[in-house]
Structures are given as structure tokens and as C-alpha cells.
Amino acid sequence: MKLSADLQALSKRLGHRFERPELLVRAVTHSSRAGVNRDDNQRLEFLGDRVLGLVMAEALLAEDKSAREGQLAPRFNALVRKETCADVAREIALGDSLKLGRSEMMSGGRRKQALLGDAMEAVIAAVYLDGGFDSAKTMVLRLWGKRIGSVEDDARDAKTSLQEWAQARGMPPPTYDEISRDGPDHAPRFVICAKLENGQSAEAQAGSKRQAEQAAAKALLAALERTAS
Known part of the structure; x- marks a missing residue:
């Protein structure tokens, strides 16, 4: 064959x-x-x-x-x-x-x-x-x-950490919105926005939705840490 x-x-x-x-x-x-x-x-x-x-x-x-x-x-x-x-x-x-x-x-x-x-x-x-x-x-x-x-x-599961942060403060779980998707089928780029009920948010991009969501959650956690310090 x-x-x-x-x-x-x-x-x-x-x-x-x-x-x-x-x-x-x-x-x-x-x-x-x-x-x-x-x-x-x-x-x-x-x-x-x-x-x-x-x-x-x-x-x-x-x-x-x-x-x-x-x-x-x-x-x-x-x-x-x-x-x-x-x-x-x-x-x-x-x-x-x-x-x-x-x-x-x-x-x-x-x-x-x-x-x-x-x-x-x-x-x-x-x-x-x-x-x-x-x-x-x-x-x-x-x-x-x-x-x-x-x-x-x-x-390190940033999405889980962010959800735990929100729940500890009486908030619902964060949401993840797809802002855009660009690039060819074999190499796409996703932009995702992670957002909390209080309005705080962060965006990130990656080659898959999962990676972009994780990156956005990580970016938002970092922003929350800077605000708290």
C-alpha cells in the first residue's frame, strides 16, 4: 500500500x-x-x-x-x-x-x-x-x-485558583469570553477575556482556547495580587 x-x-x-x-x-x-x-x-x-x-x-x-x-x-x-x-x-x-x-x-x-x-x-x-x-x-x-x-x-491550574479566589469572596465563578480567533486552521490564535463579577478582568492569547483561558486566569490572578499588595 x-x-x-x-x-x-x-x-x-x-x-x-x-x-x-x-x-x-x-x-x-x-x-x-x-x-x-x-x-x-x-x-x-x-x-x-x-x-x-x-x-x-x-x-x-x-x-x-x-x-x-x-x-x-x-x-x-x-x-x-x-x-x-x-x-x-x-x-x-x-x-x-x-x-x-x-x-x-x-x-x-x-x-x-x-x-x-x-x-x-x-x-x-x-x-x-x-x-x-x-x-x-x-x-x-x-x-x-x-x-x-x-x-x-x-x-498549575490558574482557572481553578481563580475560581477558588472568587468563591472565597462570595462571588460566582469567573467567566471566559472569546474576544477573537485569528490565524490559519493549523495554527490558530485565541484571545480570551477572564472576568469577575466585580468587573475586574484580564485578557490573554494562545494557540488553543484552554491555554488562552489559563493564561487569562493567570494574568487576572497576578493583577489581583498586585492590587492586594
Whole structure:
């Protein structure tokens, strides 16, 4: 089986040459496009999630040999969550190669966080089945890159901290409004405004809504700290 031009390009971005190209085809096939002769990526997604988890667990232990389990757990969760997988998928333009049904394609499926995250996990499984654990590990470590070393910042949940701040003062939870979305589908930029009932607010931008919301919450917390000091 020969890969199409777009999947050959994806294979190069992954840094893995497939001996069994059908695995990559399955990894990018959403259930909306599956059929009698075409399997979807759901089973690969299940496996890829576990492979990613093992790679990240090993990487975190190697990165910080003195970290306790209580410190490692939130870092691990930040690295393997669906949002992070989707961010990595956007960086390698995985959405451009997704095989979607017409309805899913018309509703912007190539940009959907859940679909991108699932497909990224499926691709990890495809590399694992094609080349073994070492091949999958090499790819994941390269694609996740600096995230592993800087995960401490991502592991701090600013939205939860801001909500707790508001609740402690008898306020309802903060709201998060999307101010704008710019950029191409594979590299969007979201501007989000975090706002409290008392009118205090802060804006931030990032490559995904989740990251922008976290950044806005962090900015608002910093502003509240400056006001209090």
C-alpha cells in the first residue's frame, strides 16, 4: 500500500517511515468516514493513550529525580491530557490529513480539539505497532519537546485558583469570553477575556482556547495580587 502525498508529508513530519502504511491511514480515519473496508482510529486511540502515558511517566522520572508522586501526578496529567495532544497535532498540521465524513468536515472537524487529540493518540499507536516502543518513544519525546521541561507551569491550574479566589469572596465563578480567533486552521490564535463579577478582568492569547483561558486566569490572578499588595 502506498501512502497519499499528504500522508507521506505527515510521515516525514512525524519522523517515522511506515513499513505498514495502512496503520497511518487507520490512525487518521475518523468514525464518520469508516466503512466496511475502512477501520476508524478508535482502537488505536485507546492504545496510543497508554503508550503516551508510559513515555511521559518515564520522561518525568528522568527529568526530576527528586520529585515526589504528588508533584509528578499533575505534571503527568498536563502532558497527556487531550488538550495537549491536540496542541501537538496542530503543530504538525495533523488536521490537514484527517479523513472525515462530510458532516464532520462541514462542521469544522479538522479544527476540533477532541478529534485532533484522538487522532494524535492514534498516530502514536500506529508508530508503536509499526516500529515498536522505541520508535514511538523517540517520536513522542521529539514532538512534546520543551513541554516536558516546562510542564510545571502548565500543571498549575490558574482557572481553578481563580475560581477558588472568587468563591472565597462570595462571588460566582469567573467567566471566559472569546474576544477573537485569528490565524490559519493549523495554527490558530485565541484571545480570551477572564472576568469577575466585580468587573475586574484580564485578557490573554494562545494557540488553543484552554491555554488562552489559563493564561487569562493567570494574568487576572497576578493583577489581583498586585492590587492586594
